[in-house]
Amino acid sequence: xxxxxxxxxxxxxxxxxxxxxxxxxxxxxxxxxxxxxxxxxxxxxxxxxxxxxxxxxxxxxxxxxxxxxxxxxxxxxxxxxxxxxxxxxxxxxxxxxxxxxxxxxxxxxxxxxxxxx
Amino acid sequence: xxxxxxxxxxxxxxxxxxxxxxxxxxxxxxxxxxxxxxxxxxxxxxxxxxxxxxxxxxxxxxxxxxxxxxxxxxxxxxxxxxxxxxxxxxxxxxxxxxxxxxxxxxxxxxxx
Numbered sequence: 001x002x003x004x005x006x007x008x009x010x011x012x013x014x015x016x017x018x019x020x021x022x023x024x025x026x027x028x029x030x031x032x033x034x035x036x037x038x039x040x041x042x043x044x045x046x047x048x049x050x051x052x053x054x055x056x057x058x059x060x061x062x063x064x065x066x067x068x069x070x071x072x073x074x075x076x077x078x079x080x081x082x083x084x085x086x087x088x089x090x091x092x093x094x095x096x097x098x099x100x101x102x103x104x105x106x107x108x109x110x111x112x113x114x115x116x117x
Numbered sequence: 118x119x120x121x122x123x124x125x126x127x128x129x130x131x132x133x134x135x136x137x138x139x140x141x142x143x144x145x146x147x148x149x150x151x152x153x154x155x156x157x158x159x160x161x162x163x164x165x166x167x168x169x170x171x172x173x174x175x176x177x178x179x180x181x182x183x184x185x186x187x188x189x190x191x192x193x194x195x196x197x198x199x200x201x202x203x204x205x206x207x208x209x210x211x212x213x214x215x216x217x218x219x220x221x222x223x224x225x226x227x228x229x
Contacts (some may be wrong), residue, residue, distance in 0.1 A: 004160075032215060042126070043205060044161070069154045093160050097215075105151070108160035108218060 003027055004096050006109035013084055014117055021079045021112045023094030025076045029074040031099030032105060035067070046100055074099070083114040120144050123206055123220030132229050136193040140206035140220045143187065147208040147218075150182050152191045155203045155222070164204075165191065196227045 003026040013019050023033060032051050036044040050056040052073035058064045068080040077096075081088055087115075091113050095106035123140045127131045130136055138152075149168055153161035165180040167189075173180045179192040189208075193200055206220040 006160075041224070043123075046216065049215055083214045091158070095160075105163060105166060108153075108162065110160045111158065113158065 002098060002107045004030075004094065004107045004109040004110050006094055008112060009110060010113040010115075012117065015085055016083055018082045019114060020078055021081075021082055021092055021094075021114075023077045023079070023096070023109050025075045025098075025107070027094045028096075030077070030096035030102065031074065032097040033071055033077040034070060034095045034097075035077075035079050036095070038091045038093060038111075040091075044093065047079075048095040052060045081114065084114070086116045089114055089116045104110075119221075120218050121206065121208060121220040124223055125221050127224040127226060129226040129228060130196060132196060132198060132227055134196050134227075136196050136200070136208075136225060136227075138191040138204050138223050138225070139195075140189050140208075141187055142189075142218075144208075144210070144218075145184075145187065148211065149209040150180070150189050151207040151209075151217070152178075152180055153205045153207060153219075157202075161205055168171045178202060194208060198227045198229050201226045 005024045007022045035047045047062045048056045048058045050069050050073050052071050056069035071077040091111050093111040095108045121142045138140040152165040154164050155161040167180050170182045170184045177194045181190045203222045203224050205222040
């Protein structure tokens with residue numbers, strides 16, 4: 001149980017285009033989802049926290065107009081990187097909390113590798 | 118000073134060795150401590166979850182928490198090549214806390 005999927009697993013796009021990444025909880029209802037980015041050989045950097053049906057809370061320094069997050073249902077959150085630039089190339093990972101569990105374990109997706117040319 | 122400090126390594130040991138991975142932290146409000154394992158180009162997976170001080174054992178893995186020293190450890194016994202991965206510690210202030218604070222991660226290689 002507690003499986004989180006991400007789609008796509010990798011994407012290459014041209015500079016200036018937008019890319020949408022999906023994060024789904026497959027066998028539980030995710031009341032909260034998190035989006036992280038990870039640069040090579042570095043730890044996870046939290047970008048934003050989203051609760052189903054409400055606006056995402058962004059971490060300091062993360063541009064909310066550039067990284068659009070939508071958590072429209074209890075099983076799906078999307079991250080859209082708008083007007084992508086090469087410096088946005090990174091590994092993006094989502095995680096989800098199971099609303100039925102009282103403790104704060106996060107279940108992670110497999111990640112999406114974004115390369116902006 | 119970072120809230121959570123973790124030696125990034127890399128750490129390389131022979132198969133069968135006992136591995137010790139450590140994190141220190143500065144926030145005395147942390148009460149929940151986790152260790153995640155991340156294989157290359159994959160998402161992290163939870164290995165151990167502990168509350169407050171003490172030890173917790175699961176197979177070849179033992180997690181230790183010393184809140185008085187603000188120090189946590191993960192021990193791997195009889196290490197295997199399949200244990201080669203990056204290990205991340207993570208912490209939270211409360212059971213309902215939204216946010217986990219991660220360490221930098223330690224890259225571990227077990228040599229056959």
